[in-house]
Amino acid sequence: MAQKLHIGVSKEGLIVSRIMTNHITDDHKCLESLIQSADIEKITEILADIGYDSNNTYIIxxxxxxxxxxxxxxSAKTSYTQPRSDTINYIKEKGYHVERNKNKYGRREIIENTIYRYKSIIGAKLRSRKWDNQDAETLLGCHILNKMTNLGMTHSVKLT
Known part of the structure; x- marks a missing residue:
C-alpha cells in the first residue's frame, strides 16, 4: 500500500513535524496532527496548498x-469561515495572482524545495514493508535532512 508523508517546514527549511498516512487520507485531515507534533513553541502562520483547503482547516x-x-x-465558493471567504472574495475582485503576491505565497517554495531535497537525497520510495518500520524510516530521513540543513545549505544568487 502506498504511503504519503506530510511535513511541516520552518521558514529556515527545517522539518519541524511529519505525519505518515495511507494514500487515501486527505491532506487537510492531517493538519491538526502536524501542528501538535511540531517541535516549535508558537506557530504564527501556515502556508499550504489546495489539498489543505477546507472549512475545518480554517476553523482549527x-x-x-x-x-x-x-x-x-x-472553483471555490464562499463559506461560513470568514478568512476563507475573505480570500475567495479578494481573488474574485482582484485576481488570483494579485492575491498570491499580497500573501507572498511564493514562500511555499521552501516547502517544495524541502520535499525535493528529501526525495533526491533520502529517496522517493520507502524500503521497509511494515508500517512501524516505514514510520521510523521517515523519521530518520527527516532527522538526516535537518542535520544536513543545519550544516549549511548552498545559497543561490540570480545572475543578470
Missing amino acids: LENKGIKATIAPPK
Whole structure:
C-alpha cells in the first residue's frame, strides 16, 4: 500500500513535524496532527496548498490563532469561515495572482524545495514493508535532512 508523508517546514527549511498516512487520507485531515507534533513553541502562520483547503482547516487555525495562507481552488465558493471567504472574495475582485503576491505565497517554495531535497537525497520510495518500520524510516530521513540543513545549505544568487 502506498504511503504519503506530510511535513511541516520552518521558514529556515527545517522539518519541524511529519505525519505518515495511507494514500487515501486527505491532506487537510492531517493538519491538526502536524501542528501538535511540531517541535516549535508558537506557530504564527501556515502556508499550504489546495489539498489543505477546507472549512475545518480554517476553523482549527482560527481557534489556535494561526494565520492561514492557503490557496483555494479556482472553483471555490464562499463559506461560513470568514478568512476563507475573505480570500475567495479578494481573488474574485482582484485576481488570483494579485492575491498570491499580497500573501507572498511564493514562500511555499521552501516547502517544495524541502520535499525535493528529501526525495533526491533520502529517496522517493520507502524500503521497509511494515508500517512501524516505514514510520521510523521517515523519521530518520527527516532527522538526516535537518542535520544536513543545519550544516549549511548552498545559497543561490540570480545572475543578470
